[in-house]
Amino acid sequence: MKFNLFLLKFFISYSILFPLTADEKDMFNIPSQLLLDIGKEVYFSKSSDSCAKCHGDISSLDIVNKDMDKSADLKDPKTWVVYKALGGELKKNENPKKFEKHLNSIIINLITYGANDWNRKFYSNASKEYGFNWNRVEGKQQYDGQMKGIKIAIAKNILKKIDRTLKKEGYKINRKNLENIAAISVYRYVENQFR
C-alpha cells in the first residue's frame, strides 16, 4: 500500500515536471479522420473569435471571407513567421525532419495559448532549443497579440461537443486534455489544406 502511494506520487510529480510534448499528445490514438473532423469543427466554430473569422475559409481554393489582412496565409506554411524565424529553406534542407518537428511544436503552442502567452512563456525556450530568431524576420520582434489561441478564443460548448463526439467513439479524455486535442486537431485540419 505504502509502496503504491509512493509510486502514485512519483508518477504525479513526474507528469507535472515533464508535461507531455506535442508528439506524445498524439498518443491519445485518435484516428486521423476523427481528428480532422474535430479540427474542422474547431476551425469553423461559431464563437466570435474562430480561426475562420480571421484566417478565412481555407477549405476553398482561394481564401474567402477573411476578416483580417494581417493574419497569416494558413495554406502556405513557407510564408509563416515561424518558418522564417527558424531559418527557412536553408535550415529546413539541413534536416527536414528536425525542422518540421520544431515548427510543429511551436505552432501547436501558439495555437493552444495564443500570441501573448507565447511571447511571454514560450519564446525563450523556442529560441534556446530550436534556434527561433526574430532577427530573421524583418520588422518583427514578437507575435501579434491578435492571434488568439484555443485557451482564449474557444467557446466552452465546443469543448463539450468534442468531449461528446470522442465519448461516442469510445474515447474517454480527461477534461484538461480537451484543449490540447482541440489545438492538435485544428492544426491537423490546417495541414490538410496546405496548397
Ligand code: HEC
Ligand atoms: C482574432 C484574429 C485571429 C484568430 C481568432 C486566430 N488567428 Fe491565427 N493569426 C492571426 C494573426 C494576426 C496572425 C499573424 C501573427 C503574426 O504574424 O504576428 C496569425 C497567425 C497564425 C499562424 C501562423 C504563425 C506564424 O508563425 O506565422 C497560424 C498557424 C495560425 N494563426 C493559426 C490559427 C488557428 C488554427 C486559429 C484558431 C484556433 C487562429 N489562428 C485564430 C489572427 C488570428
